[in-house]
Amino acid sequence: MDEGPVEVRLCGYTQGERATLEVRAGSGRVAIKAYATNPAAEAALYKALNATELAAQSGICVPPLLFRIRKLRLIVLGWLEGPTVLHLIRRGEGERAGFVAARWFRRAALLDQRFGRRRGAAYAMRKASEGFPELGAADPGLKAFAVALSKILVRTRPGEGSPHLVHGTLYDRHILDLGDRTGVIDWQRFGRGPLELDAGMFLATISRVAIRHEPLREAVSQAQKAFRDGTAGLLDESALAWHEAAALVRLATKPLSIAGGERLRARGLADPQAVAISRARTLLEEAALVAEPVFREFERIEPRIRARLPVLEPNAPVRAETLKDQVQSSMERIE
Structure with a gap:
């Protein structure tokens, strides 16, 4: 991410389960997801999908897994830009x-x-x-x-x-x-x-x-x-x-x-x-x-x-x- 002021916004929260943060720094933007339980399976899914069919096909995609912090039960994902x-x-x-x-x-x-x-x-x-x-x-x-x-x-x-x-x-x-x-x-x-x-x-x-x-x-x-x-x-x-x-x-x-x-x-x-x-x-x-x-x-x-x-x-x-x-x-x- 770019150097400069960092902006953090809570964009999703489910009590007792998880929270999703949007983090901006300059033109960079990522999603940080924090979990009450181990998110290993979800992290593996993002990695697998981006490494196989989705990476090779035009038409669909899921967020790329940037990295995972196991001890804190955090995953960091690339941000997909576009209207829902x-x-x-x-x-x-x-x-x-x-x-x-x-x-x-x-x-x-x-x-x-x-x-x-x-x-x-x-x-x-x-x-x-x-x-x-x-x-x-x-x-x-x-x-x-x-x-x-x-x-x-x-x-x-x-x-x-x-x-x-x-x-x-x-x-x-x-x-x-x-x-x-x-x-x-x-x-x-x-x-x-x-x-x-x-x-x-x-x-x-x-x-x-x-x-x-x-x-x-x-x-x-x-x-x-x-x-x-x-x-x-x-x-x-x-x-x-x-x-x-x-x-x-x-x-x-x-x-x-x-x-x-x-x-x-x-x-x-x-x-x-x-x-x-x-x-x-x-x-x-x-x-x-x-x-x-x-x-x-x-x-x-x-x-x-x-x-x-x-x-x-x-x-x-x-x-x-x-x-x-x-x-x-x-x-x-x-x-």
């Missing part, structure tokens, strides 16, 4: 945002890197359910809604074919437009799993943008269309809908988390708890709408196919009534 997909949408460039994200998936599908733990439907549901205690403390009816939805998602979980390298938490803010390349950052939850896991989370996070900011709905719609057009034939539509619904359930619990509450209070809202509950409710309703085609399809499958769904009780098919009716009856019992 979230920033593109906020600027009204929805079509570009969808194209940039789709480019990552088209290239990532060709990678032969299968690092990390298994990341699939079971992982998605486990992460979705982690916030249920906070949801129940804020609104028992919402928890009943989330639990009913999750039980049906478990019954209808998709099959998983050959695993790919997956990010694990691919939000809109993790995908960067680098001009002729797409960059992806923050790989601490990477693993092996279906591409639909990452694609579902990506679509869920941009749907959340439209829910929070009505003026951006058109840009989000453009991004969704461009992404689906750009990944046509690559992703299984039913599995994608399932993973998007599971991701929306997971996102619904975020406003009611400690960190989510702190962010809302920092904005000076008159009643941050009411805002958090409203956001959670809207995201859960969106999850139900996204998942509805999956549930209808499941009702028509052959018995021999149902046998591969170990959580489905014999002679207890999902009822033909809509999910909305099912969760409504659960909420009425709570009341």
